[in-house]
Amino acid sequence: MRSSFLKTAAVFGLSVASTSLFADAIYSPHKYQQNDWFAEFGGNTSMYVNPASIAETEQLEFSAAFFSSISGEASQEYVSLTYPMDYKHTLGFSFFENGAGIDDGPDYGEYAFMLGYAYNLMQCVSLGVDLSVLYINQFDAVKQVTLGADVGLSWNPLASSKYGYLLVGVALQNIAQPAIATDPDASAFVVPGFFGGARDDAYNIPANLNLSFFYRGFNRALEVKAEISLIDVFHAEEEGGDGLSPEMSFTLTYYLSPHLGVRARFTKEGYPVVGATVNVKDVSIFRYLALDLEMSHDDLYAKKNRGFIWAVKITSRFGDTREEKIGEERYRRLKIEPENDYRAAMRLYLNRQFLEAAYAFGKVQTKYPAFHLVDQAAFYKAKSFENLRMHKAAKSVYEDAIKRYPQSDQRAKYHFQLMNIDYKEGKYTDAMSKYQGIAQKFGESDVKADADYVAGQIKFEQGLYQEAVDLLAAILPGNANYFYARYTMGIAYSRLGKFDEAENCFRDITEQPYSNQSESDLQDAARVKLGHLFFSGEKPDIPAAVEMYHQVQPSSPVYDEAVLGIAWSFLKVNKPDEAMKPAQLIINKYPDSFLVSEAYLVIGYCHFMKKNYKNAVEALEQAEKRTEQPVVSVAARDSARQAFDAMQDEFDSVQVKALDLARQLPTPRVQSKRDALKPSFDKANAAIEDYAAFSQKAIQSDRFESNRKRILDDAGFTLATAKTKMGQGAGVSQEAQQQLDELEDLE
Structure with missing residues (x-):
């Protein structure tokens, strides 16, 4: 008895759903016909019947199967791998072995390697092709390699949870016909034949037209498959026999439960088969794992003289489904990739790499126009230019964003930034005109407070102190401009001679917790102003002034002013020695002050x-x-x-x-x-x-x-x-x- 490496591999391998056919074996080839057990048992992933059928595979599938007579003198095996790439493309690979031994003499063997590809032409129609490399050893007398090819179509007109699933296939098997040499001295490679015709050096394996119908329904409890094959469609009269000979097969599988089914089939070779299928899901690394076992006696209907025969197949599926992979890819493309690019751009912005940030936000805006943060990308792109004092570029981006994103909640910010650029460039009239538009259109938005701040600063710089105060008073604690607004109000009140109100504004700043270094520096500036108010009031409070000056940190930009205030305070109370020390500190440490x-x-x-x-x-x-x-x-x-x-x-x-x-x-x-x-x-x-x-x-x-x-x-x-x-x-x-x-x- 001959042994095969696939007898062991079948125990660990993976497989696919089997297909079966109903037939009466009426065709007897004159010289040679491939054994059709692969078609009976191989299923979609074997590609043997129809290469387009691999398009129905939804996950990575690896299968292995073994068929043998009870004596082990004749056997066939195959392994197959199918990989769905995306919605459109599927790849498949299969290896077949078919062999027999005669007593202690040399063996006969066929070894086929098949590489297939299927393409979804549309939602329910697929086209498939495959190329096979066939190695044949004829009892050590003739050893040769030849090529073959198949082409097929599959149509899925029905896919419904209510009415079931129907798949119709048509394929031309061996459109490039592997050729079998008859001369022992023939070349090791035999050129395949096309469209039949007699040959002197070899004969062609028959080309067959296969029609298949597969239905799954009744809540996935029933599977039915029928196949009709026209054998030797390009028949050569010289080879004898008849061409276009029909053969049929039929398979019925009924699932007693989602994990257990029984099967009956009648094969093209003319014998009945019974079997069972068992499956489990989500076990260890397997998303799906199934075992099929079938058996028969091939003398029950037509005498084959092989006796009891049996077959076993293991099917497994790994990894994500086609839908999951494509969904993940779409999720990555539509959400993950743009979010990653947006975060990368924001990191550049926060690191003050503004030119690179402008380019990066521009990439987000251009590459992902449907991204949910694209309007914010436009905003920060313009802000990057603005921080580089590239006001012309920034204004162009803001104006374009107003037109491009009319429903965006960033529109108020776009308008405010245009107003802010006018303020920075000293175009106060234009800035105040834009302020009026913001007040009318976006009066309830958060931007209104920012616009009030800029408008208040403009009024202050124009010397309209009371108008500045009126605008800035609306800015409340929690707003990013609160410290700055109160500081400007304090100076404005001082120039209006309202010193109590000025003191209150500066105290508001010192009593609020700061959130960044700029606000901390502004608190020190407010303490200096309070010290000046206490120093120069109608009733000077020198101790209170000195206390304010002493609270200013040495790292503060106004530390030199606080130190000078301390020097004047000592001088005010007639302590010249103490006054000279802080004054000399300014001269020594701040020579450019x-x-x-x-x-x-x-x-x-x-x-x-x-x-x-x-x-x-x-x-x-x-x-x-x-x-x-x-x-x-x-x-x-x-x-x-x-x-x-x-x-x-x-x-x-x-x-x-x-x-x-x-x-x-x-x-x-x-x-x-x-x-x-x-x-x-x-x-x-x-x-x-x-x-x-x-x-x-x-x-x-x-x-x-x-x-x-x-x-x-x-x-x-x-x-x-x-x-x-x-x-x-x-x-x-x-x-x-x-x-x-x-x-x-x-x-």
């Missing part, structure tokens, strides 16, 4: 009070020297503005190019353009940032102008007095003498 000149003034006063006129003169001369010329001169302003204007055209060009590149997917060509633009962007952006920093310094210089005259007058008069005390003054006017007497009183 605008308050250095006033710190020298304080030190000059302290020395004067101690009658150390020489040191007083030195300090007061430093105060005058550092105050006489503005920190930012008119010439410096003109020069900076000219350099900015010269760079503006180039910067506008960079904006246009960056905006265009942000609308495109990051292909290699686009990425190369972005890389080429980067040096121009860096150059223009550096110039813009330098001008912005210069402008901020100019603003601080302008604010210092209000103290310039006071410091010069105070330093000049005290300097003249100190020199007089030293005997260095030439002469003193009557007015100066009166002021000198006042200083004497101070001493």
Whole structure:
């Protein structure tokens, strides 16, 4: 008895639903016909009957089966793997072995390797093709390799939980007919035949037309399959016999339970079969596992002289179904991928890599137009440009988003950001016009408070302090602009002479918990303002002022101002030694501070009070020297503005190019353009940032102008007095003498 490796593999292998046929074996080929047990038992994944049938496979399936006579002298085996790629495409692979031994003589064997492909032409129609490589050993006398091919269609007109499932198939088996050589000296490879015809060197395995019908219904309790085959459709008269010979088979499977069924069939070879099928689901790594066992005696109907025969098959399915895989792919494409890209863009934004963030948000907007956060991607794309001071590009994105997403809840933000850009560019009239539109269209939205803040800042900068207060008062705790609004209100009230209201605004800031460093810095600024109010009130409260100044952190941007306040407070209570220490701290640690000149003034006063006129003169001369010329001169302003204007055209060009590149997917060509633009962007952006920093310094210089005259007058008069005390003054006017007497009183 011959042994086979598949006898063992069948125990562990995987398989598919079996198909069966009803027939009367009337065809007797003149020379050769393949055994059709594969068609009886192989099912969809074997591809033997119809390669299009593998399109019905919903999961990765691996099957193995073994058929044998009771003596073991004749047997057939196969293994098959089917892989559904997506809705359209399915791949299959099968290996068949068919063999027999004669006493102790040489064996006869056929070994076929089949590779198949099925394509869903539409929802219920599939086309399949396969290519087979057949190796035949004819009792060691002739050994050869030949090729074959099949083509088929399957149609699924019915798929209903109520009425059942129907599959109709038609296939031309061996459209490329494997050829069997008759000459022992023939070549090892035999060219297949096509469309029949007699051959001298070999004969062709018959080409067959197979029609199949499969039905599953009655709540999946009943399966019926019938098959009709026309054998040898391209029959050659020279080979004898008859062509187009019909054969039929029929199979009936009834499931006693979802996991157990009984089967009866009548085969094309002419004998009845009985069997059973058992299956389980979701066991270990298997989504589905089934065992089929069938048996018969092939002398019951037509004498085959093989006696009792039996077959066993194991079927298993692994992994996700076709629907699950495609659903996951769609979920990934429609949700996971855009969300990942959106998060990546947001990370760039939060890391202040604004140009890269603009490109990344542009990718989200372009690649995933149906993504539920695409309107937010547009917003942050524009914000990225805005943070780069690329206002032209930012405005273009906001305006486009207003048109593109008319139902978005981001529309109010788009309008506000356009207003904010006008404010930043000093276009107050345009900004206030947009504010009116926001108030009318989005009066109930969260954006209204932001618009109120910007409008309040505009009114403040226009000197309309009460109007500024009226707008800013609507901004309540919890709003991101609350600290800033209260600070502006405090200054506005101070300029209106409403010092109690100013104090309340600054206290509101110091009593609220801060959520970021900017708010912490603003709290320190509010403490400094409170200290100034206590210091300069009608009834000065110097201890309260010093307490406020001492609460300011050394890392605060207003720490030098707080220290100067402490110095003035000590001077106010006639403690020159204590006053000089904080003033000297400003000079030593903050040499670039605008308050250095006033710190020298304080030190000059302290020395004067101690009658150390020489040191007083030195300090007061430093105060005058550092105050006489503005920190930012008119010439410096003109020069900076000219350099900015010269760079503006180039910067506008960079904006246009960056905006265009942000609308495109990051292909290699686009990425190369972005890389080429980067040096121009860096150059223009550096110039813009330098001008912005210069402008901020100019603003601080302008604010210092209000103290310039006071410091010069105070330093000049005290300097003249100190020199007089030293005997260095030439002469003193009557007015100066009166002021000198006042200083004497101070001493």
